[in-house]
Amino acid sequence: MKLYEQYAAEITALISNGQLRPGERLPSVREARARRGISASTIFQAYQRLEREGLIHTRPQSGFYVCAARSALGDELAVTAPRAEANEVEVSELVFEVLRAARSSGIAPLGSAFPGPDLFPLPQLARAAATGLRRLAPNSIVENISPGNPRLRDQIATRYRLDGVRLQTDEIVIGNGALEGLNAALQAVTQPGDTVAIESPTFYAALQAIERLKLKALEIRTDAETGIDIQALGEALSRQRIAACWLMPTFQNPLGSLMPEARKRELVQLLRQHEVPLIEDDVYAELYFGSQRPRPAKAFDEAGLVLHCSSFSKCLAPGYRVGWIAAGRYAQRIQRLTLMTTMAASVPAQVAVLHYLEEGGYDRHLRRLRAALMARMSAAIQAIESAFPAGTRLSRPRGGYFVWVALPPGLDAMRLHQAALQAGIGIAPGHIFSPDHRFADCIRINCGHPAADVLPALQQLGALVHALLRTPA
């Protein structure tokens, strides 16, 4: 065992036996060095390992803190075990109704799926598009057809490699946002009637895709801190045939949970034993608040069973619809599905993103974006804590821009959704995150928009919750 591993194991033990408690600050690198006489880089490596494992987290300009992974809060938010049988899914209608309402102009965007558009380098992208299109040789248009622009695929692969994730450029297929890749992945690995394991709660687009492809959903208990319950998944895999898992191990939508790296590894190993493909939705991974990008499950994929999907939509270029899938052994099938249905991601969008990346500055933009989102989430959480009644519980994600809020007993989220819309506020009621509308007392709040939009809306929403609790339906 290396020295940093020894030190990490020591801290892990202190956390496990309760001597270091959730929220407690760890010694700074300098303090630890002075106390223990080991090098700063060893301590830093140990802290990075612990962060990847989900045991500690960083607060910039402040230090390292023990995570609240198993705090009372986490337990309170944990959901009751979903039913053991797979369900047919009929959620689309409700999802569309809710999304349409939230999209109307003049509605405060707490129900939106995207962060504030003010956070993105749109003028730089516009210039990159102009440059890219001006330089585009007419004959090269064909190069952008699926699997996509070769230089852009290289850029994407290189970014993974720099983060310690070995991806093959060959397995990357560029498509129209992550959503196209996710849908193609699901179609590539299932037949109508098959069962797909999902998190509970889950991203509604997974439910829509399952419904559209006439599949069944099996919900697996998912913790608001550490993600899907691997033991419960393992039991389900032993009990019945599962054609695929569709999961979001990093900053899950809507919970914000982050599977520690060790659990991601365990997940990949478990699925490999059962030869079950994992569709990994990783679109929020770049929006971490800690010191390092959490590595995806794909990092541990030796069998080519992980279909890893991501995009630039949430972190660089909303609306450009440039996403990708690293599809392992399914890459050719995915490329063909894309060729048959949309043929390619749009050339102007591909060349704009490519030239933006090649000119540099993406990492600088990402640092600013993360800092802004962390500040916005922190302010939103404070606003919820002050404006919502006692008995409200909420997640505290370490990345992304969603907070999952469990309302006090007695208030149905659809009722709140209707009342909020009347008051000009969009929210995402918990109903749309489960095939059987199990999360009727929860809402997802998007806190990635400017404080001037979000904070007054949260104040008003809190007042609405108070009022609705006083007047039963």
Place this chain on the structure above:
Amino acid sequence: MKLYEQYAAEITALISNGQLRPGERLPSVREARARRGISASTIFQAYQRLEREGLIHTRPQSGFYVCAARSALGDELAVTAPRAEANEVEVSELVFEVLRAARSSGIAPLGSAFPGPDLFPLPQLARAAATGLRRLAPNSIVENISPGNPRLRDQIATRYRLDGVRLQTDEIVIGNGALEGLNAALQAVTQPGDTVAIESPTFYAALQAIERLKLKALEIRTDAETGIDIQALGEALSRQRIAACWLMPTFQNPLGSLMPEARKRELVQLLRQHEVPLIEDDVYAELYFGSQRPRPAKAFDEAGLVLHCSSFSKCLAPGYRVGWIAAGRYAQRIQRLTLMTTMAASVPAQVAVLHYLEEGGYDRHLRRLRAALMARMSAAIQAIESAFPAGTRLSRPRGGYFVWVALPPGLDAMRLHQAALQAGIGIAPGHIFSPDHRFADCIRINCGHPAADVLPALQQLGALVHALLRTPA
């Protein structure tokens, strides 16, 4: 009956009884006015009607000519009646193999699906993209989500209205090329196991979509001049349940056939009697060589049963992937399918096309494009006639950029495809245009690329055909 209708009926009778023969020149408007003493505008209206009916065609700077609709050539090219049973489709593998080969660089693009990229106003589009993106308010990104940019939908609807086709802006959904709309349409109106009526031969993407959605294909005899055999279709509709028709009434791919307007009307009425939706692929309609855009079947759709798909990919902006579907009563379903799978066409592409259209100049570009394609097709037909052996028959489309060539007996098109690839020439063998590879003696030639690429390749291809006929496989 109005005067122009009387005059048109007179000419129709002359054509029917053989007094005006295929290829014969009609009196010019001036001549007819002098002879008959009726106004130039009446004669012009009559000629337009006859052209829409597919009886005559215009050659710019030359005059009006009787079509070869029922000439020996047309009969020779007519296919044997397809089997009466619907088939499961397994064509994708071969299509991908053929397309991959044709896409390789350095291969003469006679097998390509797109016209030469030199024909498109790419610099103007790049400027329009830059302007559009510069003016884009960050908050307006959401406006481009499916059903798409409202101003672009208006522009599209207006163009139809100017051509005498009443489309509702509300029924238009913008997507990633026509292909996404076509695929969404097929999914919206079928269930796995259903039967879809198609032309024979048909566009391979229809076969791929049918295969992907686990449907069956019923091929209907299709004439190289006048399109699908409506009587055969009517008999099939009476005999069995057909869930949908997927057709290309205007400049069909691969035949180039153009259904006369009266037959389009008849088609829509027939399908309405049976309450069967028509998926109309209209992507080549703007590439007419006559004086007017042939109106689509959608023009006669009073029941909202026509799902009309088109795009800018073949006539303005290849690679931008901006298409649309006017989906009648299925518009909401299509919008939702798009939202679930790709969410939107890319914003840079939508705003580029929008600003290009708003700035004007599209019609001027189209006139130049049509003239160029007509010249290229004419030169290619001459080259085929001179280079290919006797017994070769070919279509003479009045729009688009494909020529369908039936090889002399004894030569299999896959064999020619392999030999041509060795010689650096891509072609599309007839096999990929039918579920049972019925067109084994035909090839589709793309003549929309520059003459310097196309003509030498055709010479070489003709020599190969001669050689292969001398050396049986």
